[in-house]
Amino acid sequence: MKSVQDLGDLRGKRVLVRCDFNVPLDGDRITDDGRIKAALPTLTQLRAAGAKVIVLAHLGRPKGAPEAKYSVAPAAKRLGELLGAPVKLAEDVAGPSAEATVASLEDGDICLLENVRFEPGETSKVDAEREELAAKWAKLADVFVSDGFGVVHRKQASVYDIAKLLPSAGGTLVKKEGDVFGKVLKNPDRPFVVVLGGAKVADKLAVIDNLLKIADTVIVGGGMAYTFLKAQGHEVGKSLLDEASLDACRGYLAQAEASGKQLLLPVDVRVASGMDFAAHTVDGPIDVVAADAIPADKMGLDIGPASEKLFADAITAAQTVVWNGPMGVFEIPALAGGTKAVAQALTECTGLTVVGGGDSAAAVRILGFSDDQFGHISTGGGASLEYLEGKELPGLAILEEN
Ligand code: AMP
Numbered sequence: 001m002k003s004v005q006d007l008g009d010l011r012g013k014r015v016l017v018r019c020d021f022n023v024p025l026d027g028d029r030i031t032d033d034g035r036i037k038a039a040l041p042t043l044t045q046l047r048a049a050g051a052k053v054i055v056l057a058h059l060g061r062p063k064g065a066p067e068a069k070y071s072v073a074p075a076a077k078r079l080g081e082l083l084g085a086p087v088k089l090a091e092d093v094a095g096p097s098a099e100a101t102v103a104s105l106e107d108g109d110i111c112l113l114e115n116v117r118f119e120p121g122e123t124s125k126v127d128a129e130r131e132e133l134a135a136k137w138a139k140l141a142d143v144f145v146s147d148g149f150g151v152v153h154r155k156q157a158s159v160y161d162i163a164k165l166l167p168s169a170g171g172t173l174v175k176k177e178g179d180v181f182g183k184v185l186k187n188p189d190r191p192f193v194v195v196l197g198g199a200k201v202a203d204k205l206a207v208i209d210n211l212l213k214i215a216d217t218v219i220v221g222g223g224m225a226y227t228f229l230k231a232q233g234h235e236v237g238k239s240l241l242d243e244a245s246l247d248a249c250r251g252y253l254a255q256a257e258a259s260g261k262q263l264l265l266p267v268d269v270r271v272a273s274g275m276d277f278a279a280h281t282v283d284g285p286i287d288v289v290a291a292d293a294i295p296a297d298k299m300g301l302d303i304g305p306a307s308e309k310l311f312a313d314a315i316t317a318a319q320t321v322v323w324n325g326p327m328g329v330f331e332i333p334a335l336a337g338g339t340k341a342v343a344q345a346l347t348e349c350t351g352l353t354v355v356g357g358g359d360s361a362a363a364v365r366i367l368g369f370s371d372d373q374f375g376h377i378s379t380g381g382g383a384s385l386e387y388l389e390g391k392e393l394p395g396l397a398i399l400e401e402n
Contacts, residue, residue: 001178001399002169004045009142011050012107017042017157017171020150020379021075023087024362030076030361031102034371035150036078038379042147042171042174043083043110052105055079055087055112056142056158057148064120066092076112087112087325093119094136102140116158121195123156130313134161144297147171150380152395154389159395168402173379178375178396180354181387189319189351190216194388195311195342197222198325198359201242201249206389208252217262217318219311221303221327221338225266225291228253232265234292239300264314266291268304270328272333275301280332301329312345321349326363326386340367345371356384 004010009378017037023030042189046053062070067091073089076340080087088104088111090351101111117120121133134157144166146152151159152174162168168282170178183194193214198202201224220228220273230236256263268290272285288304291293303311315321323346327338343364346353353375361377373378384395 001396002402004042004145004171005176006179007145007167007169010046010143011052013143014054014056014102014105014141015033015051015143015145016137016160016162016166017046017047017145018056018148018151019043020148020381021079022059022070022076022150025059025074025306026206029077030074032365033078033082033343034361034365035379036075036082038173039079040082041304042126042145042173043079045172046145047085047108047110048085050107053104054102055110056116056137057112058117058122058158059098059106059115059378060117062115062120063115064117064123066114066118070115070117072112072115079112079233083110085110090114094133094140098140100399113374119157121157123154126180126293127161130157130161133157134165137162138165143165145171146395147173148401149174150179150379151383152223152380153383153391154394155394160398163398163402168399170396170399174396176376177378177380177384180352180378181384183352184320184322185214185388185390188214191318191333192320193219193314193318195219195315195321195323196270196325197327197339199223199226199240201245204325205245205248207385210390211388212252212255212259212261212263215261216254217264217314219264219314221266221307221311221342223339224325225303226300228265229291229294235294235296236300237271237294237296237298239294241296262314264310266303266307267310269294269300270302270304270337271295271298271300273297274299275332276331277329277331278300282332282334286334302335308338308341312341315345316348318349321346322354322356322388324360324381324388326359330363330367339363343367345368352376354378356381370382
């Protein structure tokens with residue numbers, strides 16, 4: 001994959017950059033600007049080189065038409081504050097406003113086009129429709145830089161098709177993510193420990209499948225652990241359970257046993273009668289019980305103290321750790337202990353620590369940790385999971401071909 005340096009002298013050149021500015025919003029207030037900050041190295045580099053920078057990004061899931069609540073305006077404003085420079089915002093994605101905005105750029109200026117998903121061509125499954133949109137952008141620019149790692153697993157116009165039309169390179173972020181995940185999957189320093197959590201076990205089955213072959217230890221916590229506990233024959237009360245994944249979980253337990261890999265599950269859990277996620281409240285007291293003795297009327301909502309220690313010991317002794325997914329309902333402070341303990345253990349590990357994107361990245365920030373306490377915080381939840389599944393990511397493959 002080419003880097004920005006390989007694109008030659010960029011002074012006066014129009015450089016189209018795909019970024020991932022899909023930030024969480026509360027109204028028009030950005031609650032976590034990590035993804036915008038992650039784009040700064042490439043954008044600063046391009047501006048310093050005298051390029052005219054045109055940023056493409058999406059926000060949320062609009063259905064192929066403009067919707068005010070999905071405007072990228074808050075991202076443009078925040079980007080301007082972080083860069084200390086004005087960021088012009090085009091009112092459309094590839095129409096007259098985009099053309100006029102690009103034409104108004106001086107060397108070193110930067111603009112953001114409206115949410116690429118306001119155009120149906122962006123996410124179309126029909127090649128010709130995506131290509132038509134990409135062709136409009138290709139007329140606005142001289143070269144393309146792909147720097148939205150969060151979207152490289154998508155075969156979309158601003159990620160994939162555009163790279164077929166312009167000389168293309170990976171930005172700092174995409175190259176760094178590629179290097180880190182490449183190292184982890186192809187040549188990890190050992191012991192290599194993977195920590196998985198979160199709610200949806202089905203989303204992570206393919207990751208477990210691939211990483212049981214590569215890692216030394218796979219730790220499973222969070223809501224997904226209860227399907228594994230059930231697969232071991234334990235009752236899990238009212239805890240999250242994915243019946244459809246039970247057979248797969250039994251298979252992984254057997255596979256780990258047969259291959260001498262460690263598949264660590266919680267040995268104790270924090271339970272309550274229920275919770276109201278929206279109100280951030282828990283019903284009744286929170287008790288610690290053994291993982292094989294969850295009462296029928298209780299719900300496991302976080303790992304317990306013995307599990308925190310078990311997991312932390314494995315993590316601090318590792319040379320490579322990849323973590324994706326919270327250990328409990330960390331959004332409720334009384335149920336954040338397990339996630340905090342895992343995050344703390346990662347900060348104490350002397351090896352390479354990688355925090356998967358999305359929820360886990362937001363969780364460590366909400367819990368008061370800073371990015372520089374970890375080796376690498378991925379900006380792409382879905383992309384990093386697909387990478388860990390061993391899949392080819394279209395947005396990276398096309399850069400390698402270019
Ligand atoms: P995911 O999107 O699969 O990574 O799931 C993240 C969500 O899992 C977070 O919002 C957590 O609150 C939730 N979660 C973690 N542990 C549990 C649990 N034991 N029961 C229910 N939800 C959980």
